[in-house]
Amino acid sequence: MSEGMRSVSWYFEDFYPGQVIDLGERHVTEAEIIDFARQFDPQPFHIDAAAAAGSIYGGVIASGWHTCSMMMRLVVDGLMAASSSMGSPGLDGVRWLAPVRAGDTLRVRYETVKVKPSESKPDRGVVWSKWVAKNQHGVDVCTIEGMGMFLRRPGAAGDA
Amino acid sequence: MSEGMRSVSWYFEDFYPGQVIDLGERHVTEAEIIDFARQFDPQPFHIDAAAAAGSIYGGVIASGWHTCSMMMRLVVDGLMAASSSMGSPGLDGVRWLAPVRAGDTLRVRYETVKVKPSESKPDRGVVWSKWVAKNQHGVDVCTIEGMGMFLRRPGAAGDA
Numbered sequence: 001m002s003e004g005m006r007s008v009s010w011y012f013e014d015f016y017p018g019q020v021i022d023l024g025e026r027h028v029t030e031a032e033i034i035d036f037a038r039q040f041d042p043q044p045f046h047i048d049a050a051a052a053a054g055s056i057y058g059g060v061i062a063s064g065w066h067t068c069s070m071m072m073r074l075v076v077d078g079l080m081a082a083s084s085s086m087g088s089p090g091l092d093g094v095r096w097l098a099p100v101r102a103g104d105t106l107r108v109r110y111e112t113v114k115v116k117p118s119e120s121k122p123d124r125g126v127v128w129s130k131w132v133a134k135n136q137h138g139v140d141v142c143t144i145e146g147m148g149m150f151l152r153r154p155g156a157a158g159d160a
Numbered sequence: 161m162s163e164g165m166r167s168v169s170w171y172f173e174d175f176y177p178g179q180v181i182d183l184g185e186r187h188v189t190e191a192e193i194i195d196f197a198r199q200f201d202p203q204p205f206h207i208d209a210a211a212a213a214g215s216i217y218g219g220v221i222a223s224g225w226h227t228c229s230m231m232m233r234l235v236v237d238g239l240m241a242a243s244s245s246m247g248s249p250g251l252d253g254v255r256w257l258a259p260v261r262a263g264d265t266l267r268v269r270y271e272t273v274k275v276k277p278s279e280s281k282p283d284r285g286v287v288w289s290k291w292v293a294k295n296q297h298g299v300d301v302c303t304i305e306g307m308g309m310f311l312r313r314p315g316a317a318g319d320a
Binding site: 036039040041042043045055056057061063064065068069070072073076080081085086087088089090091092093094095096 | 196199200201202203205215216217221223224225228229230232233236240241245246247248249250251252253254255256
């Protein structure tokens, strides 16, 4: 499937500061917490129930990278997949505010913070966003301040 | 295995600004790029060779979250696993500077930027660090500015 054959409904022009998009939720299982952590973050409080019970967390918690990756999946499914996303130059901050545990359900919200057409490349622009994940108790567990590059709507670049 | 039974050789006191630790390298395969992206970041340029060939990247590239997670694994194996790590409150920035592709070998370096004993909890401190991943061509592909909490060496907290 080529880029051109995808159904793109979100272009750079569709983002505006103050915009809030509910990206739905994802349930977190113990199996996936441990599977991710064994691959990428095998610290005792992520993979070892007994060690985790004796840690400051009192039980196994998800790797922060796993939490971010789960949030990314919701961002892709709920937004990026139907967008002109060209990837990201980076993040301006991540905060792991509360532990994510097996059995939690995370709900993620995308907030558009700032938009800026590229000066050097008139076919695209950068969108700054803040992603917030809340657990089933309404507690914020993670925030991500990110950037994304998006193609401008065909024909719109000439307006710049 | 309890926390107390692990062999801890790195405590908060062992970090100092300017410190540089070579964490070795990791080879990146196409199978793992696609496996990670299918789970967490299924954008066409991460999972679809034909679409990726037609994108600005000219071929499949690793999800930025995958790159960060691979870096984390080197940080855990080369440092955290033998440390008094208590997890992290967050990151102050990530930059994805160049594409990571199948066949690349990433070498990661950990630099200690700042250390600060906790004022509220005398048994621990925070270490600010910068992680840099270079590919086999010597090109920086990703930087991460992170924070980590570490227990102080037993007996040392009383010096604060």
